[in-house]
Amino acid sequence: MPRYFFHTHIGDDVVVDPDGRDLASPDAAWTAAQILAQQLLQGADSDPQLLRAVLFVEDETGEIVLEFPLSEALGIEPVPDPTDGTRH
Template sequence: MPLYCFTIPIDDQTPHDPAFRSLRDADAAYDEAKRLAQDIWAASGDRRLMRAVVVVTDADGEIVLEFPFTEAITAP
């Protein structure tokens, strides 16, 4: 399974350590990015997260997707 790296940059900082997950494909990485954003928002409520995205890269360091926290926060 491919390895994906999840980072959360906020205003030129990365306050959370990167998370690495082996997942079946980019669709699974999308689901994981959404879950990660929802969990971090629920745990911290840091208003800076409203400007943040979960950046997902593959093993080569290429960006696979960027998931906005605002999408996770407003999702049902």
């Protein structure tokens, strides 16, 4: 069974998942990313940066198989970073 690693990127900071999880497929990894995003967002009131965070899911070869913005778990568009370009 393939192993997937769920790395959380918040701006320039990265929280690395050193252990990963054995999952049956990339679809199972997507579901796990969605659940993890929902769990991380439960405390988003205390850290609004989490709304800009993205889970990068890698397989055991180091290939990124998906990117999952945490805001997607809420069904909203990602919050733009005010330091990243112009605002309209």
